[in-house]
Amino acid sequence: MIRDLGAFAPRRAHKLNPPLMTMLLNAVHDRRKGRVFVLQVGSGTGETGLPLLERFRTDGWSGLLVEPHPGHFARLEALHAESDRVAVLNLGISDVAASLPLYALTPEADARSRRGARGRASLIRDRIAPPGTAETDILVTEIPALRLDTVLGELGVDSAQLVAINAGGHEAQVLQSIELATLDPSLVLVHATQGTSSEDACIATLAAADLIPFRIADWLVGVAPDRLSVPMEELLTFFQKGLGAHQQDDEE
Numbered sequence: 001m002i003r004d005l006g007a008f009a010p011r012r013a014h015k016l017n018p019p020l021m022t023m024l025l026n027a028v029h030d031r032r033k034g035r036v037f038v039l040q041v042g043s044g045t046g047e048t049g050l051p052l053l054e055r056f057r058t059d060g061w062s063g064l065l066v067e068p069h070p071g072h073f074a075r076l077e078a079l080h081a082e083s084d085r086v087a088v089l090n091l092g093i094s095d096v097a098a099s100l101p102l103y104a105l106t107p108e109a110d111a112r113s114r115r116g117a118r119g120r121a122s123l124i125r126d127r128i129a130p131p132g133t134a135e136t137d138i139l140v141t142e143i144p145a146l147r148l149d150t151v152l153g154e155l156g157v158d159s160a161q162l163v164a165i166n167a168g169g170h171e172a173q174v175l176q177s178i179e180l181a182t183l184d185p186s187l188v189l190v191h192a193t194q195g196t197s198s199e200d201a202c203i204a205t206l207a208a209a210d211l212i213p214f215r216i217a218d219w220l221v222g223v224a225p226d227r228l229s230v231p232m233e234e235l236l237t238f239f240q241k242g243l244g245a246h247q248q249d250d251e252e
Helices: 013-031 053-058 070-079 107-112 148-155 171-176 197-208 232-238
Strands: 037-041 062-066 086-089 098-105 138-146 162-165 187-191 212-216 219-223
Touching (some): 013 212, 013 219, 013 232, 070 086, 098 107, 138 148, 162 171, 171 187, 171 197, 197 212, 197 219, 212 232
Parallel strands (some): 037 062, 037 162, 062 086, 162 187
Antiparallel strands (some): 098 138, 187 219, 212 219
């Protein structure tokens, strides 16, 4: 049950996003007394996105990091080369086992693009290349993809305190490749575009695993009640992060 914390109208509520995300990670850390195993699908280079690098380096966290893009994976592997607590895999994750095309812009086209972050890759061509993009500006790499339950079964991974997924629009398929509740996560973070059928599918999967869904910036947040050190579901409701709640920032 989420208890009412009273009325509050935050000014510029979007500025609360970074500290709220840090509080969520702290709540997992404190609940597990630092023994946090991270399962991350779509880790990129490991230096951008979620602030996990320092958790691995200084907080004693361990994890399995999965990244399909060959260039990003090379940097990710180098980043954790000296670690005995972090394993990395160069692999795609989907709801089917198959060879799939991974799309990215050439370095030259990427430098010219004003759309999105640099170095993006996706299994969905239109997310990378807007209409009118020349075929010579697109790099296509065939990557092996497996179901997540298959990968974890082979590695003997049966639980994860934090699950993070950023799969370039393929997040719903990643979630469909495993019974999320079997991992018993305290926190699930899914990078999903608002107002899409993929977001709806991800929210349904989180709810089916008895996780309470919220949104912080570009992330769907699935909070497991009673499995964090503080009741973050109450705090996120208080700061109007609940899905379906009306969000309105004060403007100066």
